[in-house]
Amino acid sequence: xxxxxxxxxxxxxxxxxxxxxxxxxxxxxxxxxxxxxxxxxxxxxxxxxxxxxxxxxxxxxxxxxxxxxxxxxxxxxxxxxxxxxxxxxxxxxxxxxxxxxxxxxxxxxxxxxxxxxxxxxxxxxxxxxxxxxxxxxxxxxxxxxxxxxxxxxxxxxxxxxxxxxxxxxxxxxxxxxxxxxxxxxxxxxxxxxxxxxxxxxxxxxxxxxxxxxxxxxxxxxxxxxxxxxxxxxxxxxxxxxxxxxxxxxxxxxxxxxxxxx
Amino acid sequence: xxxxxxxxxxxxxxxxxxxxxxxxxxxxxxxxxxxxxxxxxxxxxxxxxxxxxxxxxxxxxxxxxxxxxxxxxxxxxxxxxxxxxxxxxxxxxxxxxxxxxxxxxxxxxxxxxxxxxxxxxxxxxxxxxxxxxxxxxxxxxxxxxxxxxxxxxxxxxxxxxxxxxxxxxxxxxxxxxxxxxxxxxxxxxxxxxxxxxxxxxxxxxxxxxxxxxxxxxxxxxxxxxxxxxxxxxxxxxxxxxxxxxxxxxxxxxxxxxxxxxxxxxxxxxxxxxxxxxxxxxxxxxxxxxxxxxxxxxxxxxxxxxxxxxxxxxxxxxxxxxxxxxxxxxxxxxxxxxxxxxxxxxxxxxxx
Numbered sequence: 225x226x227x228x229x230x231x232x233x234x235x236x237x238x239x240x241x242x243x244x245x246x247x248x249x250x251x252x253x254x255x256x257x258x259x260x261x262x263x264x265x266x267x268x269x270x271x272x273x274x275x276x277x278x279x280x281x282x283x284x285x286x287x288x289x290x291x292x293x294x295x296x297x298x299x300x301x302x303x304x305x306x307x308x309x310x311x312x313x314x315x316x317x318x319x320x321x322x323x324x325x326x327x328x329x330x331x332x333x334x335x336x337x338x339x340x341x342x343x344x345x346x347x348x349x350x351x352x353x354x355x356x357x358x359x360x361x362x363x364x365x366x367x368x369x370x371x372x373x374x375x376x377x378x379x380x381x382x383x384x385x386x387x388x389x390x391x392x393x394x395x396x397x398x399x400x401x402x403x404x405x406x407x408x409x410x411x412x413x414x415x416x417x418x419x420x421x422x423x424x425x426x427x428x429x430x431x432x433x434x435x436x437x438x439x440x441x442x443x444x445x446x447x448x449x450x451x452x453x454x455x456x457x458x459x460x461x462x463x464x465x466x467x468x469x470x471x472x473x474x475x476x477x478x479x480x481x482x483x484x485x
Numbered sequence: 486x487x488x489x490x491x492x493x494x495x496x497x498x499x500x501x502x503x504x505x506x507x508x509x510x511x512x513x514x515x516x517x518x519x520x521x522x523x524x525x526x527x528x529x530x531x532x533x534x535x536x537x538x539x540x541x542x543x544x545x546x547x548x549x550x551x552x553x554x555x556x557x558x559x560x561x562x563x564x565x566x567x568x569x570x571x572x573x574x575x576x577x578x579x580x581x582x583x584x585x586x587x588x589x590x591x592x593x594x595x596x597x598x599x600x601x602x603x604x605x606x607x608x609x610x611x612x613x614x615x616x617x618x619x620x621x622x623x624x625x626x627x628x629x630x631x632x633x634x635x636x637x638x639x640x641x642x643x644x645x646x647x648x649x650x651x652x653x654x655x656x657x658x659x660x661x662x663x664x665x666x667x668x669x670x671x672x673x674x675x676x677x678x679x680x681x682x683x684x685x686x687x688x689x690x691x692x693x694x695x696x697x698x699x700x701x702x703x704x705x706x707x708x709x710x711x712x713x714x715x716x717x718x719x720x721x722x723x724x725x726x727x728x729x730x731x732x733x734x735x736x737x738x739x740x741x742x743x744x745x746x747x748x749x750x751x752x753x754x755x756x757x758x759x760x761x762x763x764x765x766x767x768x769x770x771x772x773x774x775x776x777x778x779x780x781x782x783x784x785x786x787x788x789x790x791x792x793x794x795x796x797x798x799x800x801x802x803x804x805x806x807x808x809x810x811x812x813x814x815x816x817x818x819x820x821x822x823x824x825x826x827x828x829x830x831x832x833x834x835x836x
Contacts, residue, residue, distance in 0.1 A: 336710040336732060341639070343746060372705040372718060373726055377636045377748070380718060380726050382706060389708065391716065393728060395637045399751035399771045408643065410712050410734045434645070434735045 226252045227259030227283055227459055232273075235262050235288055239422070243449045250456040259283040260459055265290035265312070271297045278305060284459035286451060288312040292349050292482060295475035302468035308458035309468050312451035314344075314421035315403055316357035316466050319443040319450060321416065324429045325362050328407065331414055331431075332363040335407040338390045342403040348379045349482045351394040355403075356474040359383075359390065361465045362405060362416070366390050369477040383477070421447035490580070490798050491519030493555035495546055495570050496562035497532040498523075498661055499647070500585060503654040503760050505559060506536060508787045511762065515795045519554040522546055531658040546570055550577040557798050559583040564684070568594035575607045580798035583790070585612045586688050588815040595815045599808030608797040608804050610790065611811050613692045615743070617789040620765040620780025621693075621754055627777055628770055634747040635697040638719075638727035640690045643740035646733060650760035675709055676830035682715045683822035686731045689759075690743050691821065692806075692814040694719070697745050698727045701817070707825035717825045729821075749773050757785055765789075 229251050231240060240262070244253045251260065261277040263270060266289040277285050290311050301309075315321060332338060340355045352374070359366050366383040369392075373380040376396065383390040405416040412433040419425040426442035445453075458464050492509060494501050501521075509516050518536035523529035526544050533542035541552060549555060550573060558574035560567055560583065568589035574582045575598065582602075588611045589595040602609040615621060651657055664681075667674040683691075698721050705718040705726075714732035721727075741756040751771040757763035765782035784792070796802035806814075 336712075336714065336734070337716060337730070339730070343751070373720070373724075375724060377724060378726070380705070380728075389716070391706075391728070393637070393639075395746045396748070397636070397746045397751060398749050398773070399746060408710070408714075408732045408734065409736075411736065413643070413734070413736045413738070432736045432738045434737050437738060 226250065228252045228254065229260045229262060231262045232264045234264050239448065243446065243452050246449060247452060247456065251452060260455055262286045262288060264288055271301045274301060274309060278307060282307050284455050285309045286312060286455040290353065292353055292475060292478065295472045298468055298475055299472040302472060305468060308464055310451060310455040310458050310464045311466050311471055312448065313357040313466060314354050314447045315418050316361040317450040317454055318418065318427050318447060319445055320427035320429045320440065321358065321362050322465055324440055328363050328414055331407055331409060331412060332385055332388060335388050335409045337408050338363065338385060338388055339406040340392045342394045343397050344401050345396060345398045348374055348394050348396055352379050352381065352392060353474060355392050356477065357466050358405060360470050371479060374482055489515055489517045490556040490795055491554040492516055492557045492559055493520040493549045493552060495522050495549060495558060495560045497521050497528050498561065499651055499657055501561045502532060502657055503651045504787055507654055507762060508791055511788060512791055516791065520549045520552045522549045528659055546573060550574060556580040557794055561585045564590055568598060571598050572601060575601050575605050579607060581608045581794050583610055583612055583794055587684050587818060588811055592812065592816045592819060595812045599812045602808050609808060610794060610804060612790060613689065613814065614786030614790050615690055615756055616692050616806060617793060618756065618766050618786035619782035619784055619789055620768045623779040624752065624768040624770050628752060631745060631747055631750050631752060632697055635745050636725060636748065637746045638694055638697045639744045640694055640729050641740055641742045642686055642731045644733050645735060645737055645739060650758050654760040672830050672832055676826040679707060679709055679715055679829050680822045680826040682731060683825060684818060687715060687729050688818045691818045693743050694727050695814060695817045698725050701820060704821065704824040704828060707828040719821065
């Protein structure tokens with residue numbers, strides 16, 4: 225039986241409807257008590273709202289537009305959640321990211337540097353959190369995050385993946401949305417290039433070495449559709465790629481000031 | 486037929502052979518190689534022979550400067566000799582002088598030479614080729630307030646080993662020795678290597694960075710990348726930041742980009758590799774009013790630099806960059822190099 229979807233009012237938008245319309249066998253919009261709940265993560269009290277959504281009828285929860293929250297509150301939520309919680313993220317759940325993750329993880333340990341760069345008209349802390357989610361699902365768990373800059377215009381931070389330096393940069397600008405993940409190694413490079421996450425434009429994933437370059441298959445899917453697809457899979461028992469515990473770990477990397485909205 | 490301007494090369498290494506001679510040959514209606522000097526007599530003779538039957542050669546800078554057929558002097562010697570040789574070329578009353586990067590090894594030397602250039606009227610340019618790139622300059626006429634409003638600047642130079650492009654640009658005479666091997670577990674040697682990589686590689690686009698981040702408050706992060714490269718972050722007093730990334734590996738694809746963002750505007754310039762005559766950068770400028778594209782132009786920055794030099798030597802143009810700008814560019818590069826090296830010299834050995 226197709227699970228029904230109960231949306232927060234501010235998530236009941238034409239773009240959400242369009243996504244649900246593209247998954248008619250998996251999801252059925254319009255429920256009030258819903259097998260699947262969608263909660264906006266763009267509100268300060270989103271952990272509490274997710275907790276409220278965890279009713280006996282709920283099979284999975286999708287949190288959209290995740291913004292920083294207290295790591296302890298998120299960890300506690302992970303402890304009490306009796307159903308899977310999927311976290312929407314602009315790049316972490318992209319099918320191109322997850323399709324290349326195995327190769328990226330293998331290449332990452334030999335990289336000279338891992339760069340993440342993003343331009344968006346979004347709060348810089350939110351962009352930084354999305355970059356950390358991308359790192360978790362694409363290359364592995366980073367440590368030792370230091371922020372050289374986090375202000376209204378962007379951020380610049382440094383972390384480590386084992387011994388490999390990781391540089392995270394974000395610029396708040398209206399001059400076009402894009403994001404990149406680049407692994408530069410002595411013998412090979414990997415480049416992931418994302419466009420506007422609201423559009424179903426494919427990420428370009430390219431491996432470059434001395435013999436040439438290889439472009440992985442392109443997949444035309446918005447970030448939101450990927451998140452809904454993973455939510456349906458979670459309701460069917462598949463563990464999501466990015467979980468509340470991983471989010472709590474990422475939030476713990478941030479300095480306290482970055483958690484202020 | 487009008488006489489073309491004679492060029493004398495001080496130093497005939499790979500940059501002269503693989504970059505300048507092919508570009509000069511493409512401008513043979515205006516310039517010819519008159520004289521080649523190198524400390525290695527065999528190299529000077531071989532490179533001169535390639536340039537033309539009438540090209541003189543030798544191991545003496547004085548002889549080159551005394552050569553009446555030399556109108557323009559190009560100084561392509563090791564960095565430590567640039568200042569002394571530039572000064573001698575100006576004092577010799579040549580029509581124009583090109584000094585390869587860096588202009589000099591100290592700001593004091595550069596100031597002295599800039600003053601001499603101004604007083605003597607002998608125009609001087611520094612071989613920062615991207616500051617002459619036609620597409621970049623075309624974008625500059627349209628970017629409006631971007632230098633004042635820039636928030637973030639990013640310079641990335643990812644290259645395969647130089648040999649890959651040298652072999653496509655020319656057939657080198659002789660193989661120059663590689664850089665000295667350093668013990669990179671020693672903080673002092675790491676600092677020296679980083680300083681060298683700034684003044685050897687990052688310096689190519691530091692004049693562009695300075696245009697958008699003119700006041701340097703601090704260097705935030707500085708480190709070497711394996712097997713060769715650097716990562717450096719710069720901060721201005723007004724919150725502006727710049728990232729400098731340079732890396733050489735064996736992957737084939739070069740990436741030579743310079744990007745700037747403000748709250749509403751983005752500049753993206755993708756330059757072609759130095760050694761090959763692949764035309765100008767391709768530049769895009771995204772503004773609230775739309776997206777503009779510039780290039781590719783048939784001439785790259787090196788060729789445009791030589792055209793400008795010919796115009797200067799023939800009195801048809803004024804220097805695009807003032808002597809003061811050239812000194813400021815060098816001071817900026819040395820400041821970045823010294824501050825970055827200071828960070829490494831105080832750190833322990835890498836993990």
